[in-house]
Amino acid sequence: MPWLVRQLVRLVVVLFCVTLLTYTIVNILPGDVAIVILGNLATPQDIAGLRADLGLDRPMLVRYFDWLGSALSGDLGRSYRSGEPVVQAILDRLPVSLQLMVMAQLIALGIAIPVALLSVRRPGGLFDRISASAAFGFLAMPNFMLGIVLIYLFSVTFDLLPATGFTPMSEGLWDNLESMILPSLTLGLIEWTVLMRVLRSDLLTTLKEDFILLARAKGLPQWRVLLQHALRPSSFTLITILGLNIGGLIGGAVIVEQIFALPGVGRLLLGGIFNRDLILVQGTVAFIAVGFVVINFLVDMLYAVLDPRVRHVRFRS
Amino acid sequence: MSGQAKSQAPLLSVRNAEVSFSTARGPLRAVDGVSFDLHEGRTLGIVGESGSGKSVLVRSLIGLVGAGSGAGVAGQVLFEGRDLRGLSPREFRGVLGTEIGIVFQDPMTSLNPVMKIGRQIGEGLRLNRGLDSKAAARRAVELLSEVGIPEPERRARQYPHEMSGGMRQRVAIAIAIACAPKLLIADEPTTALDVTVQRQILDLLQREQRQRGMAMILITHDLGVAAGRADDIMVMYAGRAVEAAATREIFRSPRMPYTEALLRSLPRLTDPTHSRLSAIPGRPPDLARRSGGCSFAPRCSYRTTQCDEQQPVLTWEASRGYACFHPRGVEGGVGA
Numbered sequence: 001m002p003w004l005v006r007q008l009v010r011l012v013v014v015l016f017c018v019t020l021l022t023y024t025i026v027n028i029l030p031g032d033v034a035i036v037i038l039g040n041l042a043t044p045q046d047i048a049g050l051r052a053d054l055g056l057d058r059p060m061l062v063r064y065f066d067w068l069g070s071a072l073s074g075d076l077g078r079s080y081r082s083g084e085p086v087v088q089a090i091l092d093r094l095p096v097s098l099q100l101m102v103m104a105q106l107i108a109l110g111i112a113i114p115v116a117l118l119s120v121r122r123p124g125g126l127f128d129r130i131s132a133s134a135a136f137g138f139l140a141m142p143n144f145m146l147g148i149v150l151i152y153l154f155s156v157t158f159d160l161l162p163a164t165g166f167t168p169m170s171e172g173l174w175d176n177l178e179s180m181i182l183p184s185l186t187l188g189l190i191e192w193t194v195l196m197r198v199l200r201s202d203l204l205t206t207l208k209e210d211f212i213l214l215a216r217a218k219g220l221p222q223w224r225v226l227l228q229h230a231l232r233p234s235s236f237t238l239i240t241i242l243g244l245n246i247g248g249l250i251g252g253a254v255i256v257e258q259i260f261a262l263p264g265v266g267r268l269l270l271g272g273i274f275n276r277d278l279i280l281v282q283g284t285v286a287f288i289a290v291g292f293v294v295i296n297f298l299v300d301m302l303y304a305v306l307d308p309r310v311r312h313v314r315f316r317s
Numbered sequence: 318m319s320g321q322a323k324s325q326a327p328l329l330s331v332r333n334a335e336v337s338f339s340t341a342r343g344p345l346r347a348v349d350g351v352s353f354d355l356h357e358g359r360t361l362g363i364v365g366e367s368g369s370g371k372s373v374l375v376r377s378l379i380g381l382v383g384a385g386s387g388a389g390v391a392g393q394v395l396f397e398g399r400d401l402r403g404l405s406p407r408e409f410r411g412v413l414g415t416e417i418g419i420v421f422q423d424p425m426t427s428l429n430p431v432m433k434i435g436r437q438i439g440e441g442l443r444l445n446r447g448l449d450s451k452a453a454a455r456r457a458v459e460l461l462s463e464v465g466i467p468e469p470e471r472r473a474r475q476y477p478h479e480m481s482g483g484m485r486q487r488v489a490i491a492i493a494i495a496c497a498p499k500l501l502i503a504d505e506p507t508t509a510l511d512v513t514v515q516r517q518i519l520d521l522l523q524r525e526q527r528q529r530g531m532a533m534i535l536i537t538h539d540l541g542v543a544a545g546r547a548d549d550i551m552v553m554y555a556g557r558a559v560e561a562a563a564t565r566e567i568f569r570s571p572r573m574p575y576t577e578a579l580l581r582s583l584p585r586l587t588d589p590t591h592s593r594l595s596a597i598p599g600r601p602p603d604l605a606r607r608s609g610g611c612s613f614a615p616r617c618s619y620r621t622t623q624c625d626e627q628q629p630v631l632t633w634e635a636s637r638g639y640a641c642f643h644p645r646g647v648e649g650g651v652g653a
Contacts, residue, residue: 210427213381214492218441219414221407228440232431307431308476 007300011293018289019071019282023064026278032056033080033276054080067282076283081275086283090265096166097264100183100256101249105242107188112195112238117226119196120203135193143252147186147259154182164261183260187252191245198241202234209233232306239306243299250288326398327354328532329378329500334392336370336377336556345605348374349556350392352631357499360526360533362547362564364540364579368601370556371536372422372504379417379502380409396500414445418493418531420522422505424485428477434461434488435473441495460491464521483514487521494525501526501533507542519546540579544568552576555602555612562637570646572639575613611642619643 034050035042051057055066067077076086115135119128138146155163161182167175206212207230215229254266265284272280303310336348348370355361363371376382377390378401394401396412404412421427429437438460439453448456454473461469464487477485486506493501503522507515523546526533537543543550543564550567552560552575560573571577581595599616602608611617614624621643629640634647 210421210423211429213376214419214421214427214489215429215440216381217379217413217417217419218492219410219412219445220440221410224444229429229432233429309430309478 007297011290011297014293015286015289016068019068019286020064022282022285023060023067023278026273026276026281027060029276031276033278036275036277037081067279071283071286076286077279079272079277079280081272081277081280086280089268089280090284090287093263093265093268095169096262097253097257097266099169099180100187100253100262100264101246103180103184104187104191104249104253107184108191108195109242111188111192112199113231115192116196116199116203117231119200120207120226120230121222123204131196135196138189139193141190143186143190144255144259146189147182147256150182150185151259164259166260166262179262183256183262186256186259187249190252191249194241194245195238198237199234202237203230206230206234235306236303239299239302243296246295247292250292325356327395328357328397329355330393330395331378332393332395334374334377334394335390336373336382337389339387339389340605342605344389346607347556347604348377351553351556351558352392353551353558353561355500355532355534357532358526358530359549360523360535360547362535362537362543362550363553364537364543364550365553366538366601368604369553371553374553375502375504375534375536379413379419381419411445414441415496416498417500417502418496418498419502419504420486420489420493420506423509424477424482424489425509427489428485430477432476433473434475434477434480438473438488438491438495441492445496456495457491460495461488464488464491464494464525465517466491482510483518486510486514486518490518490521490525494529494531497529499531501531502536503533504536505538506535508538515542522546540568541583552579555607556604557612557640558631558638559613559641560637560639561631562639566637572634572637572644572646573613573641574617574619574643574645577645578616611640 032047032051034047034054034056038046038050048057055063058066070077074087076090078085079089082089115131119125119131122128151163154161162179163182165179167179169176203226212225212229215225220228250266253264254270256262257264257266258270265288269281269284269288271277272284331354332352334348334351335346337344337346339345351370351374353361363375365371373382377388378394380401382388382390390402392402396416399412401409401412428434435454435457438457439448439450442448442453442456443450458469458473461472466472466484466487472480472484477488480488490506501522506522507518510518519542522533522535525531535543535547540550547564550560550562550564551558552567552573554575560567560571560576562572567576568580571580575597578595578597582597584594597616602612602615608614608625610623610625610627611620611629614620617624623642627642629642631638631640
């Protein structure tokens with residue numbers, strides 16, 4: 001099967017499984033959106049009436065396929081709670097989440113790549129051991145705790161950055177960045193550890209290759225050997241992990257957006273869960289799943305950019 | 318070789334080269350006190366079986382063994398009278414980049430898979446000869462055509478995986494000679510190639526060497542390869558030089574029983590058909606557990622108690638040296 005078709009089939013299967021699972025789980029959850037909307041004092045008749053209005057009285061599977069049908073045409077329905085179209089609600093909050101994740105990844109890569117390069121200069125040396133310990137320390141730290149530590153350090157103690165809240169880019173780039181630095185750091189400082197470890201181990205393997213010896217024999221200094229010869233062929237696992245970690249990053253973003261009061265997709269999702277706003281949760285999860293699969297699809301394309309051999313196999317034969 | 322009377326100083330002079338690795342089973346001496354001289358324009362064949370230390374020896378001379386691998390390197394290496402081991406890293410890289418070229422065994426792994434051929438050839442020129450990228454690219458195309466690659470302009474823009482093994486080895490040779498070195502090291506340059514291509518590559522190496530007046534170290538496990546190409550041969554066994562002489566003398570009358578056994582194990586056209594090849598019994602010794610005696614003794618048919626107790630040193634007799642108590646073809650030797 002051609003590569004592209006395989007990717008598309010994968011996308012469809014993933015989406016189907018994810019949405020069905022979400023639908024089931026949210027339905028099993030105790031609680032009812034009708035009660036959330038009408039309050040605890042509502043009469044059973046009122047609740048039953050609202051449920052009928054929202055279409056909640058129909059069997060679950062019927063509702064699911066109904067939803068799936070319109071989702072495929074791009075309509076994710078309207079929030080039970082606010083009546084706002086789900087697609088609109090997501091698109092409004094998407095820029096915040098995207099910025100958070102891009103900045104977090106940049107921070108993670110910005111730490112991981114130099115640290116990995118420096119630690120393979122002398123494996124087992126002082127820098128290598130310190131960076132390994134630091135990585136395990138950060139990896140062991142839950143992100144909500146790291147977020148609070150960062151707020152304490154940068155906002156409370158030194159008063160350098162705002163603790164919570166979000167400033168849109170339209171109100172000034174610096175103000176916007178200021179409000180995003182701590183949340184991105186919270187995610188990035190945990191994310192870099194895994195990236196650094198896989199890159200370091202791939203670099204060590206690459207450095208044993210003959211073409212590295214040949215590069216040294218050309219008289220290239222160590223840093224040029226590392227940057228120009230070793231880094232690119234060592235980055236394939238890094239790229240894979242980068243794609244797969246998007247899932248973890250989205251999960252982290254849900255929590256981090258909550259801690260820093262950022263109006264992102266994660267907070268939208270969390271609010272939906274608290275309100276038993278099934279249709280909103282469903283739409284958001286489906287959107288995230290598509291995002292995840294699409295990003296990994298793009299990551300796969302990136303291999304071809306990095307490795308001419310992949311290009312050869314995939315696009316010429 | 319050391320014994321040869323040469324008026325000028327040798328290009329490369331190695332004294333008591335040692336390389337040891339620390340392993341879980343204790344220190345392992347991969348190269349143990351090897352000395353040799355190489356003069357300008359000459360070819361030295363270093364012959365030995367796998368694990369005899371020939372590659373490690375040569376790589377240690379040019380600093381490609383050591384840093385980071387936990388290897389201990391000792392001995393003196395003089396290149397044009399300069400002590401290579403005493404140079405600063407920067408000076409050393411300068412010598413390595415301009416004066417010494419190396420071709421590795423496997424062209425599948427010795428070229429960077431994600432870098433275009435032309436750039437890999439031009440890289441050294443830009444760094445060591447100060448060429449700008451355009452001039453380096455032009456020179457890379459010239460070098461490709463010099464090593465016999467058709468359509469050099471197109472090939473320069475390709476990646477290694479788009480070429481055959483023989484072509485890649487030609488590219489590796491182009492890289493090695495790019496900066497016009499005085500010494501070319503060929504580390505089993507044909508072992509990974511098809512038999513039909515082996516000869517072409519050896520011819521190319523020899524042609525380049527003659528045209529440019531380079532000295533060459535040809536490392537091989539195949540005496541047949543060294544036979545027609547090397548002026549002198551040094552035979553290595555278990556990390557030591559066990560015999561060194563002019564090539565024709567080695568072939569005419571080997572002194573060391575190991576060399577003799579190697580020669581006997583070469584198939585000959587004059588052999589009757591279907592006759593068995595002669596093999597050397599036993600296995601090379603465990604370098605982490607050296608005995609006090611001759612390393613080859615357990616496999617040697619002329620072994621005496623002296624061989625088990627004392628380690629023979631490389632002694633020189635006229636223009637040739639051997640490390641053996643019972644040299645072949647000599648008064649007093651077993652085979653005399």
